[in-house]
Amino acid sequence: MKVGVLALQGAFGLHERAFRRIGVAALQVRTASELAEVDRLVIPGGESTAMSKLLDANGLTAPLADRLAGGMPVLGTCAGLILLAAEVVDGYPGQHCFGAVDMAVRRNGYGRQSESFSAPVDVRGWESAFPGVFIRAPVVESAGADVEVLAELAGAPVLCRQGSAVVSSFHPELSEDDRVHRWFATQQ
Amino acid sequence: MDPKLGSMAAELMTSRETGTPLVKRGLAEMLKGGVIMDVVTPEQAKVAEDAGAVAVMALERVPADIRRDGGVARMSDPEMIAGIQEAVTIPVMAKARIGHFAEAQILEALDVDYIDESEVLTPADEAHHIDKWAFTVPFVCGATNLGEALRRISEGACMIRSKGEAGTGNIVEAVRHLRSIIGDVRKISQADSAELYDWAKQIRAPLPLVREVAETGWLPVPLFCAGGISTPADAALVMQLGAEAVFVGSGIFKSADPAPRAKAIVEAATNYRDPHILAKISRGLGEPMVGLEIDGLATRLADRGW
Numbered sequence: 383m384k385v386g387v388l389a390l391q392g393a394f395g396l397h398e399r400a401f402r403r404i405g406v407a408a409l410q411v412r413t414a415s416e417l418a419e420v421d422r423l424v425i426p427g428g429e430s431t432a433m434s435k436l437l438d439a440n441g442l443t444a445p446l447a448d449r450l451a452g453g454m455p456v457l458g459t460c461a462g463l464i465l466l467a468a469e470v471v472d473g474y475p476g477q478h479c480f481g482a483v484d485m486a487v488r489r490n491g492y493g494r495q496s497e498s499f500s501a502p503v504d505v506r507g508w509e510s511a512f513p514g515v516f517i518r519a520p521v522v523e524s525a526g527a528d529v530e531v532l533a534e535l536a537g538a539p540v541l542c543r544q545g546s547a548v549v550s551s552f553h554p555e556l557s558e559d560d561r562v563h564r565w566f567a568t569q570q
Numbered sequence: 571m572d573p574k575l576g577s578m579a580a581e582l583m584t585s586r587e588t589g590t591p592l593v594k595r596g597l598a599e600m601l602k603g604g605v606i607m608d609v610v611t612p613e614q615a616k617v618a619e620d621a622g623a624v625a626v627m628a629l630e631r632v633p634a635d636i637r638r639d640g641g642v643a644r645m646s647d648p649e650m651i652a653g654i655q656e657a658v659t660i661p662v663m664a665k666a667r668i669g670h671f672a673e674a675q676i677l678e679a680l681d682v683d684y685i686d687e688s689e690v691l692t693p694a695d696e697a698h699h700i701d702k703w704a705f706t707v708p709f710v711c712g713a714t715n716l717g718e719a720l721r722r723i724s725e726g727a728c729m730i731r732s733k734g735e736a737g738t739g740n741i742v743e744a745v746r747h748l749r750s751i752i753g754d755v756r757k758i759s760q761a762d763s764a765e766l767y768d769w770a771k772q773i774r775a776p777l778p779l780v781r782e783v784a785e786t787g788w789l790p791v792p793l794f795c796a797g798g799i800s801t802p803a804d805a806a807l808v809m810q811l812g813a814e815a816v817f818v819g820s821g822i823f824k825s826a827d828p829a830p831r832a833k834a835i836v837e838a839a840t841n842y843r844d845p846h847i848l849a850k851i852s853r854g855l856g857e858p859m860v861g862l863e864i865d866g867l868a869t870r871l872a873d874r875g876w
Contacts, residue, residue, distance in 0.1 A: 394603070494681050
């Protein structure tokens with residue numbers, strides 16, 4: 383099994399570090415040929431507008447859509463969640479959302495950096511709370527019937543799954559708690 | 571990358587908190603691999619966002635114009651900053667003078683996403699920088715060497731940018747500063763525990779931060795590069811040298827055709843190790859900004875900071 387981390391921009395290095403801690407060597411993905419080599423993919427936090435443009439510039443938009451349609455397991459954190467959502471409310475023109483998870487999200491829904499925060503997140507079925515770090519995070523405004531909500535914060539879903547796609551509005555890569563990465567690397 | 575980022579998350583997280591070191595450094599982590607562009611109008615901010623900038627720096631004059639016009643350079647008009655905040659959805663940064671904590675308080679009240687305590691503006695205090703721990707908003711500061719970087723981090727800076735020489739379009743000082751910072755990180759990583767005391771004394775940096783550099787092999791916060799970047803090749807050069815993202819000041823909007831140059835520099839920051847892609851995106855960008863020789867400068871902005 384080969385795990386890739388989309389390395390166009392953002393916190394891809396921290397995701398690689400998290401996988402290294404659990405003994406998984408993740409590959410950086412910047413081109414279509416690199417994408418073809420991996421079995422599952424992380425789309426990291428960063429700026430979703432910049433990543434959308436870099437997906438186009440590097441010829442990754444169509445190949446990524448094909449892989450997602452083919453059921454490749456994918457983990458999207460923050461900007462990654464936005465890119466995997468079905469709808470971006472008040473979105474930037476030309477912003478990609480691949481529709482892997484049937485949800486509508488609002489970019490920077492919690493506000494500017496002054497509103498960025500950390501908070502414990504209770505994940506269904508996990509023994510202790512996960513340290514959630516929310517940086518200019520998106521708010522999930524609605525989720526379809528096929529979306530499994532695994533954690534909520536103040537009434538909004540923050541960790542969800544649909545099929546082989548997992549998305550979080552917080553940044554598991556900013557903590558040293560590897561449960562999200564371990565779960566993603568081993569899920570069927 | 572800083573392992574202590576994570577340990578803070580695990581130890582302290584019992585309730586919802588804003589402005590923690592992890593939350594402040596977190597935004598810098600999200601900007602990695604990206605380009606932060608100086609803009610002076612909402613229209614320029616839109617050009618930057620359309621090109622794929624990860625953030626904009628809102629200021630009244632780009633460094634090349636500050637250098638040309640002379641006089642005292644201050645914090646920008648809040649109305650101008652607010653106009654840029656309304657124009658774009660990406661983070662908006664703004665500059666305060668070195669030591670001018672009242673300007674920083676005003677910028678925090680304006681809800682900017684990052685404050686740059688910047689040598690490009692005229693310093694307000696010749697001995698003290700801002701106590702950045704006192705703020706919820708994160709700060710970036712410039713540095714020419716590792717000691718200066720660690721002093722700024724000890725004051726609460728959550729991101730360091732190598733200074734270069736702003737407004738010159740000349741990359742030579744950026745390279746000098748990056749090589750100095752990263753070279754000393756490499757040497758400290760090889761030092762034994764007794765040598766670290768002397769390192770702390772020689773570079774005038776707090777011993778705990780010197781120890782952290784020795785243990786992790788990197789700065790405790792992200793290291794970006796600024797000052798003199800004006801081509802995709804410049805961005806690729808500093809990224810290969812170890813910068814984790816780039817600031818472009820005068821280099822975009824003082825060039826002949828800003829939009830394609832901005833887009834090309836964004837693509838260069840991502841594809842910095844691929845010369846074939848760099849060759850393709852460097853084609854036909856028009857004239858870059860006119861550069862200046864460092865020896866001919868009346869004012870060296872990089873010398874500001876203590």
